[in-house]
Amino acid sequence: MRKSFIGQNPSILIFLLCLAAFTLAVSLLAEGFGIGVLSTSFIKTLGKTLCLCLVAIAMDLIWGYCGILSLGHFAFFGLGGYMIGMWLMYARTEIIVQNALAQGDIPPTAQEVIDGIGSQIFGVVGSSDFPVIWVFADSLVLQLLLVLVVPGVLALVFGWLAFRSRVAGVYLSILTQAMTLALALYLFQNDSGLRGNNGLSGLQNLPGVTAPQSVVSMWFFWASALALGAGYLVSAWVISGKFGSVIRGIRDNEARVRFLGYPVETFKLMLFTLTAMIAAIAGALYYPQAGIINPAEIAPIASIYLAVWVAIGGRGRLYGAVLGAAFVSLVSTWFTGGQAPDINLGFYTVQWVDWWQVILGISFVLVTLFAPKGIGGLFDLLKRESRS
């Protein structure tokens, strides 16, 4: 009898326990439910960080375990955010428009309400008609489904095209980067149907919810923690079984796996689509906390940062991706948010806002050169110490 996949890998349990303890601690310290040490904006930052950890797990699955360096996973992340953002924006505007029209002498017709919502949402891009892609925007269930379906289908089609023609290695990386660039450029247009470079905004307000932001932020924090935990479990399960072995085989020697009779393209395609969907879920939870999504979010650079997080955290181990994403994104926020004190050298004042990117870039080179296992590698050192 084989042990369950959790039994095989005790790090999963440790991770989940740490996550639970972290969530509990934050809840106790937060403004919404606890003693109020942590501000609402910091809770949002933490919640967003958990979402970034989740997308980093997706990236680790596809890159660390399957060897496909995708530079386009933030496109799926952003699409997930757009899909949920459409419902949030539509539902909230609907309430506002209905309240406004109810002030009139005569009750509004259904068409008037829809026209009102249309001109409210699309006024900034000089239009008032709903594009076709908003057809399901009034239904939360359908839009939630689209969070999975749209990125999933995009990943499926793109992956099928790419893997079928045996595009691999750096070529695939460049191709995925081109995909996310194309998507970002497309969304930047005003007539893309998603408000051009204005993006979707006001997403932090849940329609019909009167609870203050301090409470809503906690809900999202818990949802993000839950999603991260679930995503971690699913990913751990996926890589533990036979499927995981084939995936790792593809990473180590694709040709050999193919000669053993495995349909390599199908395996890659399944994993690519699965990770795209995980990224989309992370995005759908991230953007309501960020409050706004615009095409700049899915520019190629974002996806490259994702690879940076996973590399620094240590690819090929799930907790490494989580650590890398959490560490780098939090430190980035700290440095670029202007909270880090400037260093006055007398002849020159080092402003961290200006120099953080330089440090990040150089440290990235150093990690690649000297610590390919990233932060996760430290745990190996600890293990070796305790063993000897």
Place this chain on the structure above:
Amino acid sequence: MSKFLHACRILICGVFVLLAQAALAQDDTAPDPQPGQLGPLQTVLQQDAALIAKASRTTIGPIIDAIVASELPSVPHFLSAWQNKDVWQRAEDGLFFVATKADGKTYRLLDLDTGTEVGTAAKDELDQLKPNSGVRGLIATALVQFQLSDPNRDTRVEALVAIERRPGPDLLTPLRASIPAEPDAELKARKTRIERLLTMAYDADPAARIDAIEAMSTDLGVDVRAALNPLVATQRQVAQTLPEDINLARELTPGSEDLSRDAAYVMLVDAGLAPPHQSAAELKSQLSQHIDAGRVGGVPVAQLSNPEARVTAYAALAAAGVVPQLVTEADVDAALASHVFFESYAEKDPAVTAAANAALATIATRVGVNQALDLGLDAISLASIYFLAAIGLAITFGLMGVINMAHGEFIMMGAYTGYVVQQVIPNHTVSILVAIPLAFAVTFAAGVAMERLVIRHLYHRPLETLLATFGISIALQQLAKNIFGTQARPLTSPGWLDGALVMNDVLAISYIRIAIFVLALIFLGLFLFLMKRTRLGLETRAVTQNPRMAASMGINPGRVNMLTFGLGSGIAGIAGVAIGLYAKVTSELGADYIVQSFMTVVVGGVGNIWGALLGATMIGSLQKGIEWLNPSNTLAAQTYMIIFIIIFIQFRPRGIIALKGRAAGD
């Protein structure tokens, strides 16, 4: 201010005096000026002295014609003086003089016919003639015929410019008259051309107009189209039956693509042929004005969220006579069916409009051909920019297989080098000549340093090379931002590269694009020479194909790799100078080109310079082609291009020129 008021006062007084004088003159009781003493022009003027002094656009025309018809040699001088408000009338006898200010308040009076000084007068004894702009326009038209045959060439050019600016039917005859005697060949051609354009529009004889139109139908000039377009200008009209006396362009069917149903009905309403159609919003506001005890027309207000209930309520109101009858869709259809909608030409002669339409069609075809050529030139110049950006990459990525994400930043470094050199050396030509080798040196050094410090350790790990060079890329970008700031820096091209090579009104190419094209060709040649004819090229090819074998033949692969990488980076630096000349230099300059550069190399085929050339050509012409199909949207063009490339790679995964056999590597 007070001076101005004073002048006004004088003017008003003057007008009164003039009126009085005119009245006197017509009474024949005033002492007539002695005709024997007056010059011939003065005599002509005195016949209409009152109307000249108080000229208005509506009355002055025949008088100017009479003055011109006198054919006196002094007429042009008088007209231009009149136009410039230099003609004054002496109050005491009503004679006209050209007056110039002598000193203070006295003016020297010059005789109109002889131009000699005949005396002086104080300002308050004189009245200035101040023709308004309408009169001045008429004077200018009359003057043109004199200016057209003026001995001074500049005056003739000015007259032609005036005609071009405000063409008119009365200019045609003087222009024609001046052509045979025109000594300057260039001006003669120009006069003939303007004469043809005026003939098209204004000649009395339709056959002459049609001849002119047909003769000009092969000309691409904007002026020809500008002269032809008014001839075929149409006006949309609606009537109950089609009028007979119009030059019909076409009939329109309401509800068709050219005339929507709503627009047609609006035309009817505007023409007063149908009652206005109530919009949903008007319906609603009418209803809300007639709410009576929670009901409108007997319908409870709460039910009015239903559009049909609204119509019912409105119909009830209309039946009660408080609002106009509702215009139903059936009413609209009936009204539309009982009228004809048509477009008619403002030009009455059908033969002329037909000829003009035919000429415009011919011109449109020729313009289309030239635009296609122009597009082709655009595509070539864009392709040469992509090729320049990608050629360094073709060496580092194509030959060595090193993914250098910092390649774009090398381009940026080259551009900034050019900028810094221009700060030191102000002469643009010299600074560019210095900047090119310097940019090569700077980026060569940077490339060698990068190869020695980072890439050397990562051969055979391409994905990690990608990530490490990406780290260098963001660090370099931020460094550039810290040093040069975020605003764009100019890299000015030398004066002799300004301007454009103009073929005709449609086809033009700027010299800077030609220079970039030439530069791209030079680099192609340089690359081929280096790779095929030099020791370094031989060694590079050997190391690329089989490093171990090359090493055992006595080649030092490390050194060759270092030099090759430096060479690729150096070329990127020179490309940076070229790109900086026509785009602004920012820290993101390189990032803008990096994806396209990789696309160029991948599409063309890795490891082959001809592939990069083909790839650049394909991507450049593709982008221009899509932009042409969808001109308003360059973002969409880039999107579709990338999608096209993704699909293209499906069919030729190894690019246009794929290496075969062992050289293909894996």
